[in-house]
Amino acid sequence: MSDTNERISNIVESNDVVLFMKGTPLFPQCGFSSRAVQILDHCGVAYESVDVLQDMDIRQGIKSFSDWPTIPQLYVKGEFVGGSDIMMEMYQAGELQQLLDEKDVAKAE
């Protein structure tokens, strides 16, 4: 396992909900990342975010980590959930809220 893979693995394992995105929740640098942030905010959960624009290794590494070619990427309790399209579909179907409930993740303060 490469160092980058191990770093990503640590981030994913040590945060219940983590979003790899371009920019920050306050200043997203891409429309898809912005949409992902809005969905998580609507779900009212606490989450960690990683700005891939600040780290080229993670920006590339996250794509092979889950064999998923795009950013943002959402992970819940160590599992890859999807990108912004899947987040939106799940949110609209009520499935994302259900997943977050079932995984018993902390609410946003």
Add this chain to the structure above:
Amino acid sequence: MPMPAAEIEALIKAALPDATVEIEALVDDGDHYLARVTSAAFAGKNRVQQHKLVYEALGGRMGGELHALQLQTSVPN
């Protein structure tokens, strides 16, 4: 790099011959598309696996040449 909608559709259909593919240009710039793909190949697969099948069909262009492709997948009724 822009990519014509017809090319996206052809790539998806080459990999998933039964697929119905609808492509909508979200912005008229040859770059921002929404693709709705319906195929029996998605049956029994979760959303991540369904999207990965389409990404594979696009042969590594997703995230590179094709940066702004929104995707919706479904199984035929």
